[in-house]
Amino acid sequence: MGLVVSSYSVKMHLKAPEHQVAGHIAKDGKPGPLVDDKGRFFKPLQGDSRGEIEVKFYESFSSNTEIPDHIRRYFPVYHGTQAVEGSDGAAMIVLENLLSQYSKPSVMDVKMGSRTWYPEASEEYIQKCLRKDARSTTVSSGFRISGFEVYDHKELSFWKPDRKLLNGIKVDGVRLALRKFVSSNTLSDTSSKPDSAFASSVYGGSNGVLTQLLELKTWFENQTFYHFNSCSILIIYENESIHDDGARAQVKLVDFAHVHDGNGVIDHNFLGGLCSFINFVRDILQSSDESTDN
């Protein structure tokens, strides 16, 4: 399904993104995100204050001169807001399409923090979050996997775990998912053990996921600008020619609908969860390194 809209006399070919793994999708007449053919991602401004908060964050962040350049790369580039016809004229946040440089991306969305609620939220929201946090690995591990999609190199197609299944996983399930995410063998087959074939090219190396997460962690140990409540870390890597060209793994922070001012305090909630996630990734990298040594 595609939309051709005229905006400022420029025809934009908009369609639903292909690899959305978490968050809102276009359903039941409600607008979902869209992408164009020029590397841009259009996110509908959510009702209540969330859309406003996200725009306010992007405006603040893009003009914040105290953000070091090497940290800015972990955030989607912001292109302002735009009214898009065909979506009820609703305003949309225009962002960099993080997947436009990838032809066969595996993507994982990890919600960071041992709590997704925050003091400024409504009581109703806090209760809703508490329930979800307790049911998932958020409380126990400091993060939860919101969704992922991975390319199966044997079946030559993308595989996505069942959403309900993912919501009920515990610590072991998280480890398994993180292994599957970097495996090449048949993923839909639950009896075969994930081969973690791409663990070192995706998680390891001087430009791998672990190095990037560690760089982010250092920033989080000191930054008091923002509290990234309920934000996710997106992990993306390329499957096309992975053996010849490498994985081009990238870490990006996304979803800023609940970001608040830091007020001189570090984001200890995000930092704790990030450190825990780093340990999980490191463990998998080490055990896959060990098995290749054997």
Next chain:
Amino acid sequence: MLKVPEHQVAGHIAKDGKLGPLVDNQGRFYKPLQGDARGENEAKFYESFSSNKNVPDHIRGYFPVYHGVQLVEASDGSGKLPHMVLEDVVSSYVKPSVMDVKIGSRTWYPDVSEEYFNKCIKKDRATTTVSLGFRVSGLKIFDCQESGFWRPDKRVVLAYKADGARTALRKFVSSNSLADDSVPDCAYASEVYGGSNGILMQLLELKAWFETQTLYHFNSCSVLMVYENESGGDEERRPQVKLVDFAHVLDGNGVIDHNFFGGLCSFIKFIQDILESSDNRCENGH
């Protein structure tokens, strides 16, 4: 002869016929094993920790030495009760300033009773636990102007918001009057918080361990900070950090204690900020 400790700032106090810890004159602290599972859990932690080969020596120094369990005459007159025998961490100090800081953005943990969860979360939200990742549980600071100890009321301490916590941490290392509203001078910040053996260095050492240790989850534990005020002699402050209160410690089960780690990092930032602003003042000749 056992007596009530002079410098206890938080937890149950053995006073007015209540059950609480006692000290002897040989540097030992006797903590009664509470009736419920907590005392048992704490003793179990100490047993496990003292024999755990995976704990590096330099980290072991941040924990009170454990001397097993002994039957001792209880402070409430109820006869001989089992008590955990621990190192009294303030016994080598003559006039110690002491502060107890509960670390973590939550004091509850998975699988507790609904009653306990509700009690904890209510307190966590009312104090700085949720917002800062730690809360000041108690403090007793030597006030050189008054030549005595300043100990704010527990209710005042629990009502601290971010500014209150910051002020308490500044007062902890100040030489001017503590009881009034005068701006704390942070005169001892570099001796107590700073330096190669100061509080900040010790906290950073602990932080490095917490980045990867998956042995224990230190739910509801406190960092105790102590330093000497007695002048004369070599005038060494001897600032010390100790971890205390292990009634709610659980196995790490392969996951780091992200709750404690996050709170500890936030606490470290507060100390760093105070150190930096007091250093700047010294440079400007204030």
